[in-house]
Amino acid sequence: MEQNANKNKIYVVGHKNPDTDSICSAIVYANLKTKLTGQPHVARRAGQLNEETQYVLEHFGVKAPQLLLDLRVQVKDVELRKTAGLKGSESIKTAWSIMREQNLKALPVTRGEKLEGMITVGDIATSYMDVYDSDILSRARTQYRNIASTIDGRVIAGNEHSYLLSGKVAIVASSRQLMSEFIEEDDLVILGDRIEAQQLAVDLNVSCMVVCGNAAISEDILKQAKEKEIVIITSPHDTFTVARLVNQSIPIRHFMTKEGIVSFHMKDYVDDVKEVMARKKFRDFPVLDNKGNFLGFLTRRRLLNSRRKQVILVDHNEKNQAVDGIEQADVLEIIDHHRLSSIETMGPVFFRNQPVGCTATIIYQIYQENGVEIEPIMAGLLCSAIISDTLLFRSPTCTPLDELTARKLAEIATIDMDSLAQAMFKAGSNLKGKTAEEICFLDFKQFTVADTVFGVGQVSSMSEEELQEIKGKLLPQLEKIRRNHRLNMIFFMLTNIVNESTELLCFGPESREKAIGAFDLAFDVKSLQLKGVVSRKKQLVPALVEALQQ
Numbered sequence: 414m415e416q417n418a419n420k421n422k423i424y425v426v427g428h429k430n431p432d433t434d435s436i437c438s439a440i441v442y443a444n445l446k447t448k449l450t451g452q453p454h455v456a457r458r459a460g461q462l463n464e465e466t467q468y469v470l471e472h473f474g475v476k477a478p479q480l481l482l483d484l485r486v487q488v489k490d491v492e493l494r495k496t497a498g499l500k501g502s503e504s505i506k507t508a509w510s511i512m513r514e515q516n517l518k519a520l521p522v523t524r525g526e527k528l529e530g531m532i533t534v535g536d537i538a539t540s541y542m543d544v545y546d547s548d549i550l551s552r553a554r555t556q557y558r559n560i561a562s563t564i565d566g567r568v569i570a571g572n573e574h575s576y577l578l579s580g581k582v583a584i585v586a587s588s589r590q591l592m593s594e595f596i597e598e599d600d601l602v603i604l605g606d607r608i609e610a611q612q613l614a615v616d617l618n619v620s621c622m623v624v625c626g627n628a629a630i631s632e633d634i635l636k637q638a639k640e641k642e643i644v645i646i647t648s649p650h651d652t653f654t655v656a657r658l659v660n661q662s663i664p665i666r667h668f669m670t671k672e673g674i675v676s677f678h679m680k681d682y683v684d685d686v687k688e689v690m691a692r693k694k695f696r697d698f699p700v701l702d703n704k705g706n707f708l709g710f711l712t713r714r715r716l717l718n719s720r721r722k723q724v725i726l727v728d729h730n731e732k733n734q735a736v737d738g739i740e741q742a743d744v745l746e747i748i749d750h751h752r753l754s755s756i757e758t759m760g761p762v763f764f765r766n767q768p769v770g771c772t773a774t775i776i777y778q779i780y781q782e783n784g785v786e787i788e789p790i791m792a793g794l795l796c797s798a799i800i801s802d803t804l805l806f807r808s809p810t811c812t813p814l815d816e817l818t819a820r821k822l823a824e825i826a827t828i829d830m831d832s833l834a835q836a837m838f839k840a841g842s843n844l845k846g847k848t849a850e851e852i853c854f855l856d857f858k859q860f861t862v863a864d865t866v867f868g869v870g871q872v873s874s875m876s877e878e879e880l881q882e883i884k885g886k887l888l889p890q891l892e893k894i895r896r897n898h899r900l901n902m903i904f905f906m907l908t909n910i911v912n913e914s915t916e917l918l919c920f921g922p923e924s925r926e927k928a929i930g931a932f933d934l935a936f937d938v939k940s941l942q943l944k945g946v947v948s949r950k951k952q953l954v955p956a957l958v959e960a961l962q963q
Contacts, residue, residue, distance in 0.1 A: 425455065532665045
């Protein structure tokens with residue numbers, strides 16, 4: 414059931430290095446889509462939460478979405494062949510009967526739910542073709558109940574739950590003298606209705622007598638057998654048939670494959686699984702959970718029917734900002750407010766892109782269009798996203814629709830936007846304990862212009878002192894970060910929300926010159942102060958792209 418539930422699940426996810434809009438829009442849109450369709454939609458995040466977003470989620474008592482790092486097809490997206498496990502004490506005959514009935518080539522051998530081994534057609538063939546030892550039943554610790562079941566017999570004396578622990582299997586078809594020389598104590602003997610042979614078997618203290626053809630057994634012999642704890646099994650079959658069938662009673666644990674079993678787990682990626690399968694000759698591969706419990710078999714044929722993960726993207730439409738493996742996913746929808754970019758889909762997709770300051774504004778529009786009343790907590794999340802993306806309406810990306818939407822949502826959620834904004838921005842700029850690299854990638858996006866790959870990070874604060882402290886931590890490390898991440902250029906925005914300005918840090922060949930040209934600054938300035946520039950999307954990136962294209 415859980416596997417089927419997982420298959421029907423649709424992920425709603427934002428971009429890598431998620432901001433408050435990316436996370437809140439994913440949570441709220443997943444909530445709306447579940448209501449509208451009745452199908453489970455779940456929010457996921459593509460990276461670590463920043464301090465501001467954590468504050469928002471804690472403020473409204475909402476659990477953070479689980480991390481989704483890869484959208485490639487996994488074993489859990491493939492329908493497994495469900496097969497009940499057999500106990501190791503079950504007979505070869507039982508295993509073969511199940512294989513024949515269900516047209517299987519292998520069965521799992523389990524103790525409880527744990528996988529102990531596998532019994533295959535090849536293992537059963539070995540038990541027939543390569544075993545010549547008459548003591549194989551005792552070496553395999555065969556249970557008398559198994560023997561009786563295999564030869565369609567019944568135990569009429571002795572403990573059917575006990576085991577043949579020593580001795581060989583012998584067929585009694587000779588004189589008393591030859592029997593005395595050949596039969597030993599603890600042997601299992603196969604015989605017929607000869608009274609003298611039955612008596613001799615009792616006298617020699619065999620462990621088990623198998624009487625064929627449902628031959629009569631005298632009360633005296635039964636009494637003696639019970640006194641000596643000799644097991645007596647009667648079978649309707651003749652001696653030849655019993656001798657032929659008896660090896661099928663051997664427990665499967667004696668012949669099962671225990672070493673070198675190649676198994677997979679539900680979280681393994683199908684790409685990796687195919688590579689392993691290509692090197693192995695097996696047909697059935699067991700799938701285990703993290704406790705070693707057997708879940709089912711994976712076969713090559715079933716891989717062909719694997720199902721792509723279904724996903725809705727919010728707040729981005731660029732491949733390098735999307736979760737890894739997006740090219741293997743089935744993208745159902747894209748809800749965004751950025752420029753059009755490089756996401757390619759397998760088929761037609763619902764794409765909604767509006768020139769507003771925040772994805773959350775679009776999400777609330779969809780609520781209204783469908784006549785769905787939004788809950789106060791969901792309204793609070795969307796309002797927080799708009800506050801964050803528009804810097805409380807100070808950003809040039811902010812439209813009248815963003816502000817109108819935020820004020821409606823604030824009323825529904827009964828929140829004071831000014832107080833919430835101050836608390837959010839304070840939390841977002843509290844970066845104590847974080848490394849320079851962690852700060853750099855808290856709010857970071859990567860772009861490509863021709864052959865130039867550049868990244869832009871941003872920290873916004875209401876305190877200039879705090880921004881300078883962050884600058885002191887970043888400056889010695891940004892060049893190293895640029896090289897480690899193979900970027901041609903890296904830019905970092907230190908944005909003062911109160912002054913509505915940004916100090917821009919530049920690293921990489923010609924990065925400073927390109928930024929100076931983009932904003933028409935003097936070449937001898939010590940620091941790049943960009944007055945009125947607070948938006949990466951609408952102000953900084955377009956100017957840099959134009960400068961790089963020239």
